[in-house]
Amino acid sequence: MTECTDLSASNEANEVTRLLIEAKRIAQRFYQLTGKPLGISGEIAEHEAARLLGLVLAPPREAAIDAYLHKDGKTQSIQIKGRAVSATRRYIGRVSKIKLEPKFDAVVLVLLDKSSFDTLEIWRAEYEDIKNRLIAPGSKSRNERGSLGISQFKTVAKKIWPDAPPKI
Numbered sequence: 001m002t003e004c005t006d007l008s009a010s011n012e013a014n015e016v017t018r019l020l021i022e023a024k025r026i027a028q029r030f031y032q033l034t035g036k037p038l039g040i041s042g043e044i045a046e047h048e049a050a051r052l053l054g055l056v057l058a059p060p061r062e063a064a065i066d067a068y069l070h071k072d073g074k075t076q077s078i079q080i081k082g083r084a085v086s087a088t089r090r091y092i093g094r095v096s097k098i099k100l101e102p103k104f105d106a107v108v109l110v111l112l113d114k115s116s117f118d119t120l121e122i123w124r125a126e127y128e129d130i131k132n133r134l135i136a137p138g139s140k141s142r143n144e145r146g147s148l149g150i151s152q153f154k155t156v157a158k159k160i161w162p163d164a165p166p167k168i
Contacts, residue, residue, distance in 0.1 A: 016047065020044060020047055023040055023043075023044070024044065024116070024117040026038065027040050027044075027117055028115065028116065028117065031114065031115075037084055037114065041082040041083060041084040041112055041117070042080075042081075042082045042096070043082075044082060044112060044117050045080055045081065045082020045083075045110035045112060046066055046067065046080045046082070046110075048082075048110055048112070048119045048122075049066075049067065049078075049080050049108050049110050049122060050067055052119060052122065052161050053069070053108070053122065053160070053161065054069070055067035055068065055069050055078060055080075055108075056068045056069075056070065058077075063099070063101075063102055064079055064099040064100075064101060064102055064104055065077045065078065065079060065102070065104050066078060066079055066080040067080055067108075069105075076105040076106060077104040077105050078104065078105065078106055078107070078108055079098065079099070079104050079106070079107045079108070080107075080108050080110065081095050081096055081098065081107060081108070081109045081110070082096075082109075082110045082111075082112060083095060083096075083109065083110070083111055083112065083150060084112045084113070084114035084117065085111050085112070085113070085114055085120070085150070086113075086114060086115075087113045087114075087115070087120060090111055090120060090121065090150070091150045091151045091154065092150065093149070093150050094147050094148065094149050094150065095109055095147060095148050095149070095150060095153050096147065097145060097146040097147055098130060098134060098146045098147070098148070099146060100127075100130075100131055100134065100146070103127060104127055105126070105127055106124050106125060106126050106127060107124070107125050107127075107130050107153075107157075108122060108123070108124050108160075109122065109123045109124075109125070109150070109153055109157065110122050111123075111150070119161070121159060121161065121162070122159070122160050122161035123153065123154060123157040123158065123159050123160065124157055124158055124160045125153060125156045125157035125158075126156075129156035129157075130156060132156075133148060133152065133153075133155070133156050134146055134148070
């Protein structure tokens with residue numbers, strides 16, 4: 001395995017943060033002018049997940065794994081998905097293709113406000129739950145394309161950021 005990118009410990013972290021802020025501004029302006037997304041939500045989602053959840057980004061082009069979580073002496077492999085959504089209609093739309101191989105520990109879905117690219121919510125689903133949902137009969141999008149609607153993803157996921165409100 002090649003070296004991971006730990007942005008929290010990197011000397012380049014401040015420069016990456018500045019570039020992401022600039023990229024968000026450009027994406028916002030592009031959307032205002034064209035009504036179309038610029039297509040950078042995946043990269044922004046990866047960096048936001050790393051920053052907010054303490055993940056270490058995997059090397060570029062590592063199949064199905066975007067980051068690692070080192071916790072309690074164990075390492076978990078994470079696939080990160082990002083989606084820019086309306087702040088008032090967050091659960092409309094689809095999660096991009098989830099690759100089941102090579103096996104990983106969890107999928108993290110980062111919902112970004114499409115007007116600002118700020119993080120709205122982050123959801124986590126475990127590998128087995130995602131796999132079972134994707135292979136369940138009935139949907140070509142799910143079965144052949146590995147794609148779930150955001151609301152479908154939420155049925156097997158847990159909201160992890162901001163912290164879910166306590167249950168009463």
